[in-house]
Amino acid sequence: MSRPADLPRIVPGLAAAFGLALVAAPLASWLSASLLALGGLPAGVSPLSAIPVAVLLGLLVTNTVGGAAPRIFAALAPGLEWASKHVLRLGVILIGVKLSALDVLRVGALGVPVVLVLVSLGLVSARLLARWIGVSERLGLLAAASTAICGVTATLAVAPGVEADEREVAYTVANVTLFGLLGMTLYPALAHALFAGNPGAAGLFLGAAIHDTSQVMGAAIAYREVYGDERALQIATVIKLTRNALLVLVVPGLTWLYRRGRAQAPNTPAPSFSALFPTFVLGFLLLSAIRTAGDWGLEGGGRALGIWSAEGWRGLTKLLGEQAATLALSTALAGVGLSTRLSTLRGLGLRPLAVGFGAALTVGLGALALAAWIGAELG
Numbered sequence: 027m028s029r030p031a032d033l034p035r036i037v038p039g040l041a042a043a044f045g046l047a048l049v050a051a052p053l054a055s056w057l058s059a060s061l062l063a064l065g066g067l068p069a070g071v072s073p074l075s076a077i078p079v080a081v082l083l084g085l086l087v088t089n090t091v092g093g094a095a096p097r098i099f100a101a102l103a104p105g106l107e108w109a110s111k112h113v114l115r116l117g118v119i120l121i122g123v124k125l126s127a128l129d130v131l132r133v134g135a136l137g138v139p140v141v142l143v144l145v146s147l148g149l150v151s152a153r154l155l156a157r158w159i160g161v162s163e164r165l166g167l168l169a170a171a172s173t174a175i176c177g178v179t180a181t182l183a184v185a186p187g188v189e190a191d192e193r194e195v196a197y198t199v200a201n202v203t204l205f206g207l208l209g210m211t212l213y214p215a216l217a218h219a220l221f222a223g224n225p226g227a228a229g230l231f232l233g234a235a236i237h238d239t240s241q242v243m244g245a246a247i248a249y250r251e252v253y254g255d256e257r258a259l260q261i262a263t264v265i266k267l268t269r270n271a272l273l274v275l276v277v278p279g280l281t282w283l284y285r286r287g288r289a290q291a292p293n294t295p296a297p298s299f300s301a302l303f304p305t306f307v308l309g310f311l312l313l314s315a316i317r318t319a320g321d322w323g324l325e326g327g328g329r330a331l332g333i334w335s336a337e338g339w340r341g342l343t344k345l346l347g348e349q350a351a352t353l354a355l356s357t358a359l360a361g362v363g364l365s366t367r368l369s370t371l372r373g374l375g376l377r378p379l380a381v382g383f384g385a386a387l388t389v390g391l392g393a394l395a396l397a398a399w400i401g402a403e404l405g
Contacts, residue, residue, distance in 0.1 A: 032104070039105020040113075040357075043364060046087070047356035050080035058244075075240045077178050078203040080356040081196055084363015102364065109361030110192060115306035117354030118183045118277075122313030124347035125274055126321045129267040136403055140396055141268045144234045147392045148174025149276070152385035159377045159384075163287060164190045166381065167280045168198040173385040176270045177202040177238030182355055183273060186306060187281030192362045193370050194378075199359065201382030206237035209390065214249040220398070222253070227401025229261025234269070235393035237386070242266045261404055274314045278307055317343060 054076040061074065088099065130138055149170045156166025167188045171180040181198045184190075190198075213232055221227035232249060236242045246262035249255060281304075320330035320339055330339035 039102035043361040046360035081359040114358035119309035120351035122310040225257035226404035231397040233262035233265030
């Protein structure tokens with residue numbers, strides 16, 4: 027953290043990132059409504075969150091007016107760096123309150139192994155593709171988390187632990203947005219063509235094959251509205267929540283893999299506990315445990331943590347895990363966008379795009395195969 031004396035240097039950039047985050051939220055809502063209207067669908071869950079919109083806004087600003095005002099952007103740099111590091115960690119900690127271990131139990135004896143298989147497929151395939159294509163270990167881990175778990179949220183949760191730089195985060199967010207939106211657009215029609223009358227298979231496919239939670243919900247709602255299948259929406263939702271809950275294991279797991287790989291280099295000491303489980307990861311796990319305990323208290327008709335009613339608990343977790351976390355992560359990503367020149371992204375080439383496409387395709391095919399094999403059992 028910074029000292030009070032650093033505040034004058036930090037505030038301008040932090041304020042700029044925060045301002046873009048505030049703009050990103052209504053812009054994302056407008057874009058989402060436009061996408062739904064374009065597809066002939068009623069307004070529903072937003073298929074596009076404020077987080078990727080914030081990074082795109084940042085990229086747009088710095089790559090259009092940034093060159094004309096180099097001194098201004100140089101003055102913003104300390105605050106943008108602070109946002110992309112410290113505000114990002116705050117957002118990751120707050121995400122923990124969205125994740126309850128009880129979500130894993132709700133998919134039943136069959137659903138949990140299915141989700142574990144698909145998440146493992148996403149993690150392994152992305153890392154292998156990254157090595158084969160020749161991108162950095164950090165990009166491979168970001169692709170693995172984003173594809174297997176929950177898109178942008180997983181990217182941002184894993185990035186600090188694997189020391190990903192701004193270019194790698196921005197590129198991975200772009201991959202998630204591109205391939206997730208393609209899946210949201212194409213997969214409902216594919217699910218109906220292959221699994222009409224089989225809501226278990228359709229729901230499993232939609233919930234497991236698409237990256238981001240908002241994109242899964244957009245696809246599942248589209249499926250319900252067009253084909254009248256409420257059960258497929260319910261199954262897709264539960265499958266996606268289960269994938270999200272596994273972020274509790276994936277964040278420290280991928281951090282450990284990255285640190286272990288670095289420790290194997292010559293003359294490099296073994297990673298300490300604090301390196302494997304930095305403060306923000308411990309905070310993330312703590313809030314997830316609190317969420318689980320609160321949900322457990324409501325299961326028997328009691329009060330969450332002995333304090334909140336079901337309605338009050340839902341409101342509190344939504345405020346922290348959705349609204350506050352989204353604002354923090356949008357601010358951090360706006361900082362990333364404002365600090366990133368497109369010329370530096372071009373320096374990474376098309377190989378990270380190929381990793382994102384290959385991982386998305388592998389997970390999609392795996393979800394399709396499992397949906398065809400055992401999806402009916404979930405319906």
